[in-house]
Amino acid sequence: MSTVKYFQHHQIDKEKWDTCIEQSPQAVIYAYAFYLDIVSPFWEAIIEEENGNYLTIMPLTWRKKYGITFLHQPIFCQQLGLFSTEKEVGIEKIEQFLQIVLEIYSFVPRYQWNVHNTCIFKNLESIFIQQLGNKNFTFFTTHHLALSRPYSMIYQNYSKDRKINLKRAEKANLEIVESEDIEPLLAMFKKDIAQKLPKGVAPNAYELFRKIFKALKVRKWCKLFYTKNTKGEIRAGALFVFYQNQIIYLFNACYQETRKENGRTLLIDYIIQSYANSDYIFDFESPEIEQIAYFYKSFGAEEIPYPAFINYNHLPFWVNALWEVKKYFQ
Structure with missing residues (x-):
């Protein structure tokens, strides 16, 4: 019993x-x-x-x-x-x-x-x-995108704005590179995103995230990607967690001056292309912020309560x- x-x-x-x-x-x-x-x-x-x-x-x-x-x-x-x-x-x-x-x-x-x-x-x-x-x-609410269909079919459900912004990202001649260095991602977040959050960021948050990244990396449960311009400068970055049939968009950042390059759109699309036609579910791990939810839904993701x-x-x-x-x- x-x-x-x-x-x-x-x-x-x-x-x-x-x-x-x-x-x-x-x-x-x-x-x-x-x-x-x-x-x-x-x-x-x-x-x-x-x-x-x-x-x-x-x-x-x-x-x-x-x-x-x-x-x-x-x-x-x-x-x-x-x-x-x-x-x-x-x-x-x-x-x-x-x-x-x-x-x-x-x-x-x-x-x-x-x-x-x-x-x-x-x-x-x-x-x-x-x-x-x-x-x-x-x-x-979070947002999920099933990757069980071919990429061409998933792409059809991108919003008009998302398709336009993806083309802009491609025209920016950005290169996608995989990395094991989390520091540029944290630096971008600290410089141009943290200060915009209503309650700010706790002083120990960055060290906590370093520990999370290290633990996930040891288990081979994550992949870190950056976009770089033709000069080799990092412009945006994102950490994706891979566990069972889940891909979690755990953390991302870009500089304020690089937002119009749509580097994060390019990174998300890259993962969707890479794992389309599979059993994976892409979890955008959405916060309760309307503007961000709109961005995630533009990839064809559905609301999951x-x-x-x-x-x-x-x-x-x-x-x-x-x-x-x-x-x-x-």
Whole structure:
């Protein structure tokens, strides 16, 4: 008989954990132990175990601030949630996991489940709204492009603007080169993109990404490409993750002055051409930004929803009041 329990970090058998992820239909790179160790070093979990094997698991990526421990979504980690070796996860099990989560955490600013959890959540939406409240349960969207057709057929579904911009990129005489040096990509992002983000970029984000890149490279799960001009100068770059049948557009950047060259369009199209007529799904890993979503849809990608908890706050009134005071004096 299986048991479902909360596990602290030191209690988790990471070999069993990764075996469960590998055998799970919901498998994503973000949920592997090595990845969680980088983005949330002391992550914990809820685990269903039977005969020493992990059947269903849920990573708990927590932080602590002002003495309050809360569940949150780490940077560079779009989707977590439930992962199971079973083909279908029953309603009772979902409710059991959710109950344990809410017993542990009174505060969940944001926690994102994976796209394969969507059907479960849509079927049980009323239950989650009852448990969490209408304002604390929502669906976000990423974009997927199936590469199962020939490139010519995929290209037909590019928008008119995307086709025009691809031709501009080709006329710019850009060369696509594969690299193992992540620093130019981070430098481009830091110079011309980071400052435009509403909340900026955490000081440790760049070092975290270096660790992620190194770990993915060791496993041969990623490819890094740049565009260069005729002078050999780097103009744009992108890191693509290859795992099972997924290609994830994990990170990209270009200089402000090179945007009109459409180097990133060229890189995405290059990957689509290279892996067309295959079982791969290209995951654009979309943020909730309309302009970026429009760009991804211009390649013919379709919207794929995934569930999320947001702004769940059952902390005592006096704790919230003290927190607001501390934020005011920061």
